Amino acid sequence: MSKHSVYKFFSLLMVLSMMLAACTPSASSTPTTAVPAATAVPAATEALAAPDATEAPAATSSDDTLVYAVPADARSLDPSMAAGRLDVSIVYSIAESLANRDTKGVSQPNLALSWKRVDPNTWEFKLRQGVTFTNGEPFNAKAVKFTMERARQPEFNDNYQLPSQTKLKEVKIVDDYTVQFITEEPTNTMEFWLAESPIIPPQYYGDTPVDKVSQKPVGSGPYKFVEWVKDDHITLERNEDYWGPKPAYKTIIIKVIPEVSSRLNELAAGKVGVASALSLDQAALANTDVSSAVYVIGLRKMVMGINQYGDNKALKNKLVRQAMNYAVDKKTLVNDLFGGKTDMLSSYVNPPNNNPELQPYPYDPEKAKALLTEAGYPNGFDVTIQGRASSYGFDKEIMTTVAEYLKAVGINATVEVMENGVFLDALDAKKLTGLHFIGWAALINPTVENLILTCGHVDNSVDYCNEEFDKLYKQLVSEPDADKFQKINFQMQQIIWDDAPWIFLWHLPMVYGVAKNVDYNPRPDGYVHFWEINKK
Numbered sequence: 001m002s003k004h005s006v007y008k009f010f011s012l013l014m015v016l017s018m019m020l021a022a023c024t025p026s027a028s029s030t031p032t033t034a035v036p037a038a039t040a041v042p043a044a045t046e047a048l049a050a051p052d053a054t055e056a057p058a059a060t061s062s063d064d065t066l067v068y069a070v071p072a073d074a075r076s077l078d079p080s081m082a083a084g085r086l087d088v089s090i091v092y093s094i095a096e097s098l099a100n101r102d103t104k105g106v107s108q109p110n111l112a113l114s115w116k117r118v119d120p121n122t123w124e125f126k127l128r129q130g131v132t133f134t135n136g137e138p139f140n141a142k143a144v145k146f147t148m149e150r151a152r153q154p155e156f157n158d159n160y161q162l163p164s165q166t167k168l169k170e171v172k173i174v175d176d177y178t179v180q181f182i183t184e185e186p187t188n189t190m191e192f193w194l195a196e197s198p199i200i201p202p203q204y205y206g207d208t209p210v211d212k213v214s215q216k217p218v219g220s221g222p223y224k225f226v227e228w229v230k231d232d233h234i235t236l237e238r239n240e241d242y243w244g245p246k247p248a249y250k251t252i253i254i255k256v257i258p259e260v261s262s263r264l265n266e267l268a269a270g271k272v273g274v275a276s277a278l279s280l281d282q283a284a285l286a287n288t289d290v291s292s293a294v295y296v297i298g299l300r301k302m303v304m305g306i307n308q309y310g311d312n313k314a315l316k317n318k319l320v321r322q323a324m325n326y327a328v329d330k331k332t333l334v335n336d337l338f339g340g341k342t343d344m345l346s347s348y349v350n351p352p353n354n355n356p357e358l359q360p361y362p363y364d365p366e367k368a369k370a371l372l373t374e375a376g377y378p379n380g381f382d383v384t385i386q387g388r389a390s391s392y393g394f395d396k397e398i399m400t401t402v403a404e405y406l407k408a409v410g411i412n413a414t415v416e417v418m419e420n421g422v423f424l425d426a427l428d429a430k431k432l433t434g435l436h437f438i439g440w441a442a443l444i445n446p447t448v449e450n451l452i453l454t455c456g457h458v459d460n461s462v463d464y465c466n467e468e469f470d471k472l473y474k475q476l477v478s479e480p481d482a483d484k485f486q487k488i489n490f491q492m493q494q495i496i497w498d499d500a501p502w503i504f505l506w507h508l509p510m511v512y513g514v515a516k517n518v519d520y521n522p523r524p525d526g527y528v529h530f531w532e533i534n535k536k
Contacts, residue, residue: 123181160197
């Protein structure tokens with residue numbers, strides 16, 4: 001595809017967006033074009049309910065009820081197994097962590113009132129007193145110790161990462177409300193993982209089968225679990241005995257509505273308070289008499305992962321990977337596809353911890369061709385780009401356009417669109433064939449952002465491995481001096497930018513439809529703190 005053809009392709013998309021926006025009613029007008037009719041959700045076959053749950057609540061937002069619409073259901077609500085932003089967001093409303101992370105990535109006291117480093121390998125926590133789990137068990141040092149020991153078990157330690165990532169050796173109970181975490185070696189990631197480590201009641205989680213607790217979680221949070229009707233909705237109810245400020249809404253209903261048009265219909269009808277995961281081309285349709293579109297530049301880094309496993313030898317060549325980065329016109333994609341509502345990546349580490357000397361790879365197809373020739377591939381090679389149709393919005397269109405850019409420099413790229421579950425299974429098993437479209441690390445923490453690209457890490461989807469990088473990472477996690485830490489961090493970013501295990505694209509722009517009587521500021525990390533959503 002020539003650059004002219006790329007512009008033409010996106011011009012058509014923008015015309016479509018403008019046509020859709022033109023059909024959107026203003027605050028004082030009467031709609032003339034209806035959003036397509038909502039697709040019926042398949043009837044639920046099983047209700048995963050608490051013993052006292054009765055009839056499922058009507059999915060209509062009101063003064064006391066907020067309906068939060070999502071495109072897909074959760075997979076597990078076990079606090080030690082939850083993965084993915086939705087599962088974790090629901091769990092965090094039910095089961096609290098020792099710390100909460102603010103929007104700047106800083107961990108703030110929560111169930112732990114304070115913490116200090118007693119020595120390089122020992123962290124001491126003072127726990128909040130008078131907190132009770134919703135099943136009546138007390139929150140104390142025993143609950144913290146039980147939670148961490150459970151997380152060490154093989155079925156949990158992939159997702160509950162504090163013990164493994166901090167090399168936690170022992171949890172020592174000093175008294176009922178003082179506990180020490182003793183690590184095998186010094187670590188700088190403890191405060192980060194505190195906010196991703198919900199504490200659970202020992203008796204309930206010790207005596208109840210794992211498959212049951214994954215469907216009926218218990219914690220000490222601002223909400224408590226009511227029921228889960230698979231592929232339809234999850235209901236939470238305000239914990240009236242919560243130790244902290246009471247949430248504004250008595251009931252939260254996380255409603256599964258797969259189609260964007262259906263989420264928009266429900267929003268316009270006043271049945272939904274927040275419609276999440278809107279696509280940018282349909283965002284204007286959220287601007288109605290009763291709702292507005294809300295845009296957020298997310299922290300998630302969107303990339304084309306360049307697999308280092310498999311039989312494609314070309315992808316293992318650094319010059320080839322650099323050539324791919326020069327071949328793609330990211331600036332045109334950002335401007336034409338996203339209306340300039342996001343920015344190109346200048347590092348894989350988010351500000352303010354990014355290396356300021358790094359700049360986005362410029363669009364330079366001639367340099368890309370020269371690098372391919374230098375690498376021994378003057379006539380290119382074959383490669384497949386895999387991903388989902390619209391997991392992040394425009395996935396298929398993005399993959400197709402990147403494939404055309406690669407073809408323009410001689411790389412014969414084809415696109416394979418996969419079903420969500422099939423793609424995720426292949427991603428986890430490292431069975432994808434060439435390139436894949438994915439987003440990573442919606443956070444602000446350079447230690448963890450660097451961790452993802454260390455050899456063998458669970459989130460290292462391309463199986464990239466660089467011994468020099470890993471050696472620096474070991475220094476990073478134990479370096480107490482802030483200036484030296486930042487110097488190592490910048491060195492590591494330079495290595496990755498040169499090695500180019502990904503085609504670096506942009507930060508994920510996120511769009512929500514929010515009812516005008518709902519006060520909601522979406523977080524750039526993609527988590528939903530349901531207890532922070534207020535009424536207007």
